[in-house]
Amino acid sequence: MKIVIDQDRCIASGQCVSAVGEVFDQRDEDGVVVLLDPTPPADLAVAVRQAAAVCPARAIHVEE
């Protein structure tokens, strides 16, 4: 699994951080998404897909 994020699209809803805080964080200055781990372990795959599905700005892309 490989994750690509689009910081320009991000609106800082924070739903990715709630879904899987091991993989996503937010910038202190404006809440925009930060990718902590672009190739997370398999046991986080379900949570990562959930994060991408709930992202309101469609700023998270998951390549399997």
Add this chain to the structure above:
Amino acid sequence: MTETVNPAEVPQFPGARAARCPFDPPPALHALQEQGPLAKVKVWDGSTPWLVTRYEEQRALLADPRVSADVTRPGYPRSAPVVSRNGSAISFILMDDPEHARLRRMVQAPFTVRRIETLRPAVQKIVDGLIDDMLAGPSPVDLVEAFALPVPSLVICELLGVPYADHEFFQDNSKILIRRAADPEERAAAFARLVGYLDDLVGQKLDHPGEDLLSRLAERIRTGELTRPEAARMGVLLLVAGHETTANMIALGTLALLEHPDQLDLLRRTDDPKLIAGAVEELLRYLNITHSGRRRVALEDIEIGGQVIRAGDGLILANDIANRDPAAFPDPDRLDLRRDARRHVAFGFGVHQCLGQPLARMELQVAYGTLYRRVPTLRLATELERIPFKHDGQVYGVYELPVAW
């Protein structure tokens, strides 16, 4: 593709809820959703915008850049009459990018998940203090006044840097602002009073900055990134949105749980943060208090759900009924705190999705997670039929909730 619509057959929106089902969307919405993902409806000014009823189409349209939230565009379906169509929007919620993103990004920092998490102990203290006061006072009591309204009001005041001592002033004016039936002049006057109040506060923060959000906005004024009227309007938006919504969720959620004792029992007997967080998502989905729909206007022709939306057509995205779409949520009319409801659209979808959602979630987790555990005998002190529901509100809820223990 566009069919000629007989105006007499176009259903009126918003419709009325069924008398015995105060937690369910109006039956007419269910009927429209069954017929298809989009339908024309007639609104207060006689115009006939599209009503989008199904979950998938609603998410697709709310994330579509061909759809505008700009209230000043012709065709935008306003939810109520306004004094002047030329007035500027309250703030970024009624603007498109890049203006929307420019303003929204200035106020995103305090609402990150981790920053909000640091406020949890303070919110817990507020909640416990209000419950202490309630238990020390007479029973029955109005839960709205004693608990549901003060919790988010105290929190947003702290976050923004607004004196809580002024709560009657801003709560009363907020109420007028979001009442569907309010007279346009009355609403404009309430808005002007709130803008004036926030403008004064921003002026004070310019002279004596603190650590709060209004002080951050004052700093942006000083650097030339923001005008003072923009800051005051943003302050109004955050203050109103920051207390009205959560207050209604606390009170209406409590009533819904009292009417579903098996579900209430789950919360009464747990301190499991996961279960409580899941319960909050399900109550957000099930109650969907923003029952007036998200409003948009099409910038181009859009083909969706077997229909063609024409450029300039108004769109109302009824998120209450989308959250009851059986294709998205099996057995959608059942309140089931154990279901995974995180995909709900109670906070909207697309770039305008609620800015304060991490705060709302945390406040609701603390409120629901504490109140029923600490007051296990909490009960309704009147009949359900006597509860005054906010049928006329932009935001649904109850005006008062008499409870005893």
